[in-house]
Amino acid sequence: MKEEVKMSALAVGAVAGALASSAARRLSRSESTDGSMKPPTPPESSPNKKNVGILAIETYIPSTFVSQAKLEEHSGVSAGRYTIGLGQDGLGVCGDCEDVNSLALTVVHSLLEKYAIDPSEIGRLEVGTETLVDKSKSTKTVLMDLFGDNTDIEGATVVNACYGGTAALLNAFTWVESDGWDGRYAIVVAADIAAYARGPARPTCGAGAVAVLIGRDAPIAFSDPREKTTHAANVWDFFKPDHTVEYPTVDGALSQVCYYRALEDCYSRFADKLERFSKAGKTGECFDADSPDYFVFHAPYNKLVQKSHARLYLIDAKRRYAKKLKNESEEEKKSVDQDGVDTENPLAEWLTKPNEETYSDRTLDGVLKKLAAPSFKTRLADSNSASKAIGNTYTASVFLGLASLIDKAGGRGDLTPGKNLVVFSYGSGALASMYRLHVRVPSQTRFSVQKMAESLSLTQRLESREEIHPSELDNALETRARMHRAGAPYSPVYPNVGRLFPGTYYLNGIDSKWTRTYSRVPLDAKMEKHGTSLAPPIVLRLSKRDTVSIPVTGKLEVLTSAAEGSSDKLTEARRRVACVITGVSAGLPGGGGRVFGPENLTRLVTGDQCITPVNGSLKMAMLDKNVVQLKKKPDGTVDRAPVDTEAQVVKLAAQIGTVDLTSSYGVPRGLAETMDVASQVAVAAGMEALKSAGLVSGKTNNPNDWKLDERYRDSTGVVYASSFPAMDAAVGEVMKYLQSKTVGAADSVRLISALRNRLLRASHERTLSDEDEASFARLLARAREAD
Numbered sequence: 001m002k003e004e005v006k007m008s009a010l011a012v013g014a015v016a017g018a019l020a021s022s023a024a025r026r027l028s029r030s031e032s033t034d035g036s037m038k039p040p041t042p043p044e045s046s047p048n049k050k051n052v053g054i055l056a057i058e059t060y061i062p063s064t065f066v067s068q069a070k071l072e073e074h075s076g077v078s079a080g081r082y083t084i085g086l087g088q089d090g091l092g093v094c095g096d097c098e099d100v101n102s103l104a105l106t107v108v109h110s111l112l113e114k115y116a117i118d119p120s121e122i123g124r125l126e127v128g129t130e131t132l133v134d135k136s137k138s139t140k141t142v143l144m145d146l147f148g149d150n151t152d153i154e155g156a157t158v159v160n161a162c163y164g165g166t167a168a169l170l171n172a173f174t175w176v177e178s179d180g181w182d183g184r185y186a187i188v189v190a191a192d193i194a195a196y197a198r199g200p201a202r203p204t205c206g207a208g209a210v211a212v213l214i215g216r217d218a219p220i221a222f223s224d225p226r227e228k229t230t231h232a233a234n235v236w237d238f239f240k241p242d243h244t245v246e247y248p249t250v251d252g253a254l255s256q257v258c259y260y261r262a263l264e265d266c267y268s269r270f271a272d273k274l275e276r277f278s279k280a281g282k283t284g285e286c287f288d289a290d291s292p293d294y295f296v297f298h299a300p301y302n303k304l305v306q307k308s309h310a311r312l313y314l315i316d317a318k319r320r321y322a323k324k325l326k327n328e329s330e331e332e333k334k335s336v337d338q339d340g341v342d343t344e345n346p347l348a349e350w351l352t353k354p355n356e357e358t359y360s361d362r363t364l365d366g367v368l369k370k371l372a373a374p375s376f377k378t379r380l381a382d383s384n385s386a387s388k389a390i391g392n393t394y395t396a397s398v399f400l401g402l403a404s405l406i407d408k409a410g411g412r413g414d415l416t417p418g419k420n421l422v423v424f425s426y427g428s429g430a431l432a433s434m435y436r437l438h439v440r441v442p443s444q445t446r447f448s449v450q451k452m453a454e455s456l457s458l459t460q461r462l463e464s465r466e467e468i469h470p471s472e473l474d475n476a477l478e479t480r481a482r483m484h485r486a487g488a489p490y491s492p493v494y495p496n497v498g499r500l501f502p503g504t505y506y507l508n509g510i511d512s513k514w515t516r517t518y519s520r521v522p523l524d525a526k527m528e529k530h531g532t533s534l535a536p537p538i539v540l541r542l543s544k545r546d547t548v549s550i551p552v553t554g555k556l557e558v559l560t561s562a563a564e565g566s567s568d569k570l571t572e573a574r575r576r577v578a579c580v581i582t583g584v585s586a587g588l589p590g591g592g593g594r595v596f597g598p599e600n601l602t603r604l605v606t607g608d609q610c611i612t613p614v615n616g617s618l619k620m621a622m623l624d625k626n627v628v629q630l631k632k633k634p635d636g637t638v639d640r641a642p643v644d645t646e647a648q649v650v651k652l653a654a655q656i657g658t659v660d661l662t663s664s665y666g667v668p669r670g671l672a673e674t675m676d677v678a679s680q681v682a683v684a685a686g687m688e689a690l691k692s693a694g695l696v697s698g699k700t701n702n703p704n705d706w707k708l709d710e711r712y713r714d715s716t717g718v719v720y721a722s723s724f725p726a727m728d729a730a731v732g733e734v735m736k737y738l739q740s741k742t743v744g745a746a747d748s749v750r751l752i753s754a755l756r757n758r759l760l761r762a763s764h765e766r767t768l769s770d771e772d773e774a775s776f777a778r779l780l781a782r783a784r785e786a787d
Helices: 002-028 068-075 100-114 139-147 164-177 252-280 302-327 330-334 362-379 381-390 394-412 449-456 458-463 471-485 537-542 567-576 600-606 616-624 661-665 677-692 728-745 748-762 770-786
Strands: 053-060 064-067 090-092 122-129 157-159 185-194 206-215 228-232 294-297 420-427 431-439 505-510 516-520 628-632 638-642
Touching: 053 100, 053 394, 053 431, 053 449, 064 068, 064 471, 068 090, 090 381, 100 122, 100 139, 100 185, 100 206, 100 505, 100 516, 122 139, 122 164, 122 394, 139 185, 157 164, 164 185, 164 206, 164 394, 164 420, 164 431, 185 394, 206 381, 206 394, 228 252, 252 302, 252 420, 252 431, 294 302, 294 381, 294 394, 302 362, 302 381, 362 381, 381 394, 381 458, 394 420, 394 449, 394 458, 661 677, 748 770
Parallel strands: 090 206, 122 157, 122 185, 294 420
Antiparallel strands: 053 206, 064 090, 185 206, 228 431, 420 431, 505 516, 628 638
């Protein structure tokens, strides 16, 4: 009986709990008595005493860069197209010896070293990127090599165009702030290589990585997790549907509009939220574009950041106008013009226009630029400084802006406690977030803003980079395209690791099982001298093409006759053809005995005569082969006519000269003698093609001058074609065998008579001299005596 009572009590308790939960849900949704829904009422904001945030930060930037001003000149566009039109000064360049894994390895290892962080202190590691090298294995797992025996590390790789790093950061904030936190630090890594095909988007390339250490009691804190808004929508402004290429599909105009939409949505709700929080805290403060001490924006290019920041002033004006209409009395409304707009407001013309109608309004752009210019200089110039010099870094972009702000403002001592910064992160597709960070004095002394600024030394690192010729950008992207589609195995070629910063990780290669291995440039290594080309000969040759080729070494797809009728399959097969011709050689007859010469291709193009008369000895040799001519009649039947007189032998022919592999190419004589003429010519053609490609010097017959560098061997092939089938060796061996059998068995008289007849046929007058006849007579006499 007592048990039944207990069970009933438990049942009642469960029902009561359910009713309370239902009531709470109704209150949180502001459900009215009539069942209609009202906007949710936000909870009162209160400071987060945990002060989760950024303890330390480290960046990686490529060791080489291209000047945007010089790129303008190199590209043949008008001056200012990139420097003013995009607002960019330079862009970082990465070749195929670096990938997203190597960038992440470099920046995380550097973070651990600079701040003396023991790997065991890390409990979460999360990576944001969109530059994938594997569709399954995450970059986070590659980074685990840096943490020794510490395998108890949460987190994974987050993928979304430009936003993956922010998603990783917010995940880390939540983990450290939660009750499930185990007391260890979190590391967030954002790394990307922005690569674009030739065209208007190529100047927005770039590369970089940032690693951030997250923990409690941070000097730059996400003090109130509710100071955040997010925008999510389904748009196709930037995406990478083709896995065979690294380049994205981009709708530039749509992407800019999507950026504006996301910013306006996030900022409007962010400002409303902070104003509600301030009212709840009895401060009653208004939030607008002049409220934050600093802004940090995602920066594909600086001009977009300038224009986007300026649009905040239009949003503020519209918000104030909407509040004014809501709060004014009827009498006050009459004091304004008939549209309800204050005509003295410089933005009055646009206050009632939908945002979509203002995106391409140049007049408005001019007004907003003038209004926002002072604020941009004080609130955004510092955070935008690094991205102007490096270019687009996708997921790392907003973090690079944060690092730039710490380096500049923190280095000057301006990033002082009490100041706040608003961060806006955007990723195509689209995802975006806006949140606020606060500068504070932590109780711990291990991490501070000053230590971050000193450790970064970002300005000095940017100044230490090597400026390279704009053509190197194409060279670098050429090698990256080659790596992206080359298959396995693969050996990187660009640039030489001696041009990388000390401490940089680089790709050793990809083996036949697609496994990637990495090495690190020693911290005490001396960089190679600047100024020389970074590109190997094969890349230099490819860069001369009008369009970026895809020099790959994957499988060649062969069409069957049935598939040739399908234009789609034919186009796809041609697109997948996995080779690029970088060197050509041609061996020709009729060149005065020289088979290969620098003028051969010119001779072919100009139609030079390569056919020469057949001499008497060659005619006799042809007669000895007992050639049978096939003459086809009009009715389709064939006559066989043996060639048994000199008159029937061809008079003109394309006659190949001699090739000496030993004296010309350094091939060991013993090896050369094992080849027939066709094989020797094939080897020589391959050597000359390698020389034409710039892969060997070929200056002398020293074998080292014809030796292919090991790093090019797996990705280089030689295709040889000849009109002479390689039958000489087989025919020669058969002839030797027959001669050994017939010469020994034939009598001397017959051999001498045969020799005399050959001499007669070779003679123009069909006669021999008296001296020759006398010699043959003596030989015949001796032969008869011997028999």
